[in-house]
Structure formats: structure tokens, C-alpha cells
Amino acid sequence: MNVQKEVDRIKLDDKVLGMPWFVQQFIDYKLPDLSPSTLLEYVRDYETFFNWLRGEGLSKAEANKEVTLQELEVLRMGDVVSYRIFLTTKREGTNSRITVSRKLSSLRSLFHYLSQIAEDEDFYPLLKRNIMAKIEIKRIHKPKDTAAKLKGKILEEEELLEFIGYILEGYAKDVEKNKQALYSHEQNKERDASITSLILNSGLRVSEVVNLNVDDIDMNNKLLYVYRKGNNDETFKTPVYFREQAKDDLNAYLNLRQTRYKAPKREKALFLALANGHTEGSRMTKRAMQAMIIKYAKRFGKPFLTVHKLRHSFATDYYLQNDIYKTKEQLGHASTETTEVYAHLTDKTMSEAIERRTD
Numbered sequence: 254m255n256v257q258k259e260v261d262r263i264k265l266d267d268k269v270l271g272m273p274w275f276v277q278q279f280i281d282y283k284l285p286d287l288s289p290s291t292l293l294e295y296v297r298d299y300e301t302f303f304n305w306l307r308g309e310g311l312s313k314a315e316a317n318k319e320v321t322l323q324e325l326e327v328l329r330m331g332d333v334v335s336y337r338i339f340l341t342t343k344r345e346g347t348n349s350r351i352t353v354s355r356k357l358s359s360l361r362s363l364f365h366y367l368s369q370i371a372e373d374e375d376f377y378p379l380l381k382r383n384i385m386a387k388i389e390i391k392r393i394h395k396p397k398d399t400a401a402k403l404k405g406k407i408l409e410e411e412e413l414l415e416f417i418g419y420i421l422e423g424y425a426k427d428v429e430k431n432k433q434a435l436y437s438h439e440q441n442k443e444r445d446a447s448i449t450s451l452i453l454n455s456g457l458r459v460s461e462v463v464n465l466n467v468d469d470i471d472m473n474n475k476l477l478y479v480y481r482k483g484n485n486d487e488t489f490k491t492p493v494y495f496r497e498q499a500k501d502d503l504n505a506y507l508n509l510r511q512t513r514y515k516a517p518k519r520e521k522a523l524f525l526a527l528a529n530g531h532t533e534g535s536r537m538t539k540r541a542m543q544a545m546i547i548k549y550a551k552r553f554g555k556p557f558l559t560v561h562k563l564r565h566s567f568a569t570d571y572y573l574q575n576d577i578y579k580t581k582e583q584l585g586h587a588s589t590e591t592t593e594v595y596a597h598l599t600d601k602t603m604s605e606a607i608e609r610r611t612d
Contacts, residue, residue, distance in 0.1 A: 257460050257539065258480075262289035268296045273303075273320050275379060279366050288482075298359035305339055322367065328384045354390050361385045408558070408566040413453050417502065419553050420446040427552050440513065440527075444537075445545055447499075447506035448524055449563065451477075454499035456567040456584045458482060459560045463539045466521040467507075475500055481585040491585065 269277050276299055280292055287295075303317040311332060312324045340353045367380035408416055421442055428434040448462060461479045469478045469490065475497065478490035506524075510516055514525040514534030522536035543560045550558035564584070572580045581589050 257464060258289050261293045265289045265293045265296065268293065268300070271316070271318055272296060272299060273318055275322060275367060275371070276363065278371060279363055282366060282370070283362075294355075295359045295362070298356045299363065301340075301356065302336065302360060305336055309335070322380055325364070325367075325384075326380060326382045330384065330387060333384060333388060357385075357388060357390050361388065361390065407562045407569060408453070408555070409569065412555075413566060413570060414498070416549070416553055416555075417446050417450050417453065417498075420449055420549050424549055424552055441545075443502075443506045443509060444514075444524060445549070447502045448537075448542060449546065449549075450499045450502035451495060452560070452563040453567050454496035455493055456564050456571065457493065458564060458585075459539055459542050462524065463537065463542065465523040467510075467523050468521065469523065470503065472500060472503070493583070493585075 265280070269280050272280075276296070280296065283292055283295075300317060303312070303314075303320050306312040306320060306324065307314055307317070309332075311328065312320045314320045314324075337353060337357065340356060341350075364380060364383045364385035368378050368383035368386070371379040373379055424442075425435060425438055428438065451457060451462060452459070455477065457477070457479065461481065464480055465477065470476075471478070475495050477493045477495060479493055481491045510523075510525060514527045515532060516525055517533045520533070520535065524537040524542075525534035526537040526541055527534045546558065546560040546563065550556060568580060568584055571583060575583075577589050
């Protein structure tokens with residue numbers, strides 16, 4: 254099991270103890286098919302819903318664990334509408350339309366299981382009436398709309414190389430009067446450039462980069478072996494190719510990984526961080542990688558750029574030279590429907606290119 258899945262499995266096992274027995278049963282049913290990370294999001298969604306039920310007096314339970322099937326059976330359409338309004342208007346942590354849609358989908362999955370799959374001792378469904386079956390969840394983000402939102406917020410053409418170069422050299426000039434920032438950059442620039450280059454030259458997700466170990470790299474064949482999202486076979490790592498540019502940047506980092514980050518022999522992680530006051534480096538976290546990219550992006554003049562948009566940047570560039578099926582495989586998408594985003598992005602790129610005139 255990869256690092257993030259191990260962490261999320263521990264969190265899942267802990268959180269599910271605060272859920273009603275039928276939710277625990279549902280999670281056990283889904284474990285072979287869904288990752289601990291996905292199921293942890295489900296449980297968090299149920300936690301929000303049960304808290305709301307109790308707060309509205311729709312459940313007499315004093316704790317979420319005590320919410321009953323009977324209380325779910327008698328929910329009315331108006332209650333679900335009220336919950337949707339609550340999700341979109343609550344003062345703290347207002348949810349986007351996409352998040353609301355996902356939270357309702359989580360509930361639909363639970364209610365479907367309880368009413369169509371799970372049985373009591375007399376072979377009757379656990380839930381006799383399923384109010385969530387009446388809820389239509391519309392698809393929020395169409396590929397064309399997603400592409401429109403990404404336009405201008407990713408790196409294009411020469412910017413891919415320029416951003417890596419900026420991390421290595423340009424950033425230091427911008428922070429030369431800030432000794433602390435300058436020192437941190439000097440210590441980590443090769444690592445930061447290597448992470449950025451790897452994503453921009455392979456399209457890996459940040460979670461896949463975090464989970465990489467040193468022995469996952471086949472430098473000669475420009476291959477990485479990664480745990481891909483959606484693959485629940487914990488023994489299989491998918492081979493993913495990367496470009497020559499990433500090879501050079503990886504080698505520059507690997508040459509100093511041991512000494513600069515004081516890597517203990519037991520530490521297998523590829524990308525390390527050495528925290529203040531620590532004598533040994535340890536695996537760099539997902540949050541640290543995300544913060545790192547945002548830091549450089551703001552100074553580079555691309556404040557909307559995030560670590561995930563680096564993946565989008567690679568995908569757009571890659572799709573210009575390849576078809577949708579190769580792009581799907583390279584990115585590890587479950588279907589070409591997700592990959593269609595880059596078709597719309599490159600359509601715009603190509604239409605702009607044909608209008609450019611050369612002297």
C-alpha cells in the first residue's frame with residue numbers, strides 16, 4: 254500500500270467508528286473496490302449530513318453513531334432540498350457546486366446500498382424507502398467548460414521550460430534581499446526543479462510523485478513505476494514514461510539527495526525534506542509540494558498556477574503531438590471523457606496558432 258493510502262486507511266478506520274453500524278457495513282462492502290482515500294471522503298460527507306440531521310431535529314440521536322435507519326426512511330424531499338441549501342449557503346466553508354454534487358452522490362451511494370443490496374435477517378432491504386433515488390445530480394463540469402476555466406491558468410509552449418529555469422535561477426534574484434528565503438531556495442532549488450520538471454514531463458499527479466521511491470526510477474529507459482489512482486491492486490505499479498528533460502533534472506537532484514537531505518539508509522522516498530532541527534530527511538509531503546509550486550508561481554507571474562495545473566500543462570502540450578488515447582494512458586485516466594478537456598484546450602491553441610503571421 255502506498256504512503257498516502259496507508260495514512261488514509263488509518264484515518265478511515267478511526268473515523269468509521271463514529272458512524273452508525275450500517276455505514277460501517279457499507280464501507281466494508283466498498284473497500285475492495287474503492288481506495289481508502291475515496292472512502293475517507295465518503296465518511297466525512299456522512300459526518301456532515303448526520304450532524305445536520307441532528308441539528309435540524311430530524312434525528313434524535315445524541316451522536317452520529319446513533320442515527321437510525323428509520324430516521325433515514327422518513328426523510329422527505331423537502332428535507333433533502335433544505336440540506337442542499339445548507340451546503341451551498343452555510344457561513345463557514347461554503348461548498349462549490351461541484352462539491353455539493355459530490356456530497357449528494359456520496360449519500361446516493363449509501364442509500365442505494367441500503368435499499369438495493371444490503372439485507373436484514375429476513376432477506377428484506379435494510380432501507381425500505383430511498384428518498385435519495387429521487388434526487389437528480391446533474392453533471393457539473395463538462396470538458397469544454399473545464400477547458401475554458403483552465404485557459405490562461407496553465408503553462409504553454411516555452412513557459413514549461415521557462416518555469417523550471419526560473420526555479421533554478423530566476424527566483425533567487427527576486428528574493429535576494431530576503432536572506433531566509435534565499436537560503437531555503439539555495440538548499441532546495443534542485444529538488445524543487447526536479448519535482449516540477451517531472452510533472453511537466455510526465456503528467457504525474459502530485460500524490461503519485463509523493464509516493465515515488467528511489468528504486469521506482471529506471472533512468473536508462475526513462476520510466477517510473479507508480480501507484481496509479483483507481484488501481485486497488487496494491488502489488489502493481491504502472492510504468493509511466495518521462496521526457497529527457499526530466500532525466501537531467503532528476504540526476505541533478507539525485508547527486509545531492511544523500512548529502513544535502515541527510516537521507517538515512519532506511520529512507521526509500523525519492524523526494525525528501527529536511528525540517529528545521531531534524532538530523533535526517535524524510536519523505537516530502539503532498540501539502541509541502543503544493544505550497545512549493547504556489548510560492549514559485551506567484552513570483553513567476555502565474556498566481557493561478559498550482560501543482561495540479563502543472564499536470565494540465567503537460568497534458569495540453571502532450572496532446573498536441575499525440576492522440577486522445579495515448580494521452581489517456583499517459584495520464585492514467587479511467588476514460589477518454591476526462592481527457593477530452595485537452596482536446597478543447599488544444600483546439601483553442603491551434604486556432605490561435607493559425608492566425609499568427611510570420612514576416
